[in-house]
Amino acid sequence: MGAPLAIGVEAGFIRSVGRTTKTVCWSLSLPATVQRNGSHTPLQRSAFDQSLKEHATPPPEASLAVTALWWVCNSNWQKAHDLIDKEPGVDIAWVHAFMHRMDGDQANAKYWYARSGRQAPGTTIGKELEAMLTYFLD
Secondary structure: OOOOOOOOOOOOOEEEEOOEEEEOOOOOOOOOEEEEOOEEEEOOHHHHHHHHHHOOOOOOOOOHHHHHHHHHHOOOHHHHHHHHOOOOOHHHHHHHHHHHHHOOOHHHHHHHHHHHOOOOOOOOHHHHHHHHHHHHHO
16 A cells, blocks of 8 residues: 655645545544544544554554545555444544445435534545545544
C-alpha cells in the first residue's frame, strides 16, 4: 500500500469509480480528542495524518468512525464499509452515508443521511470528508 498524497483543500480530492475508489487525504495539524468506548482518548490530527503515511493500520486509539475514515483515506472502501455496516449510532450512520455518496449510490446515501439526522451536504466529497475529520478529530 502506497502512502497517500498530501494535497491542498482546493485541489481535486477523490476520484470514485463504483466501489473502487482512489482517495487522497491532506495533512493539517489540528488538536483533537476522539471518544472511544465512552472515554476520551487524545488523537492529534497530525498523528492521524502521520499514520496514513507510515502505518498499515489505523491508530489503535481511533474511534470506529475515525478508523473507517482512515481506511477510506487509504483507498480501502470495502474494509471501511465492512467495519461500519452493521454498527449503530448517528455518527456511524453519517460515515455510512458519506461512503455510499462516494460510491455513487445516492439512494442508499440518502437513507443513511436520514438515519444520521443530517442532510446530504451541498458540497464536494472532499469537503465533506474534511468536515468529518474536523468533527471527529477536533
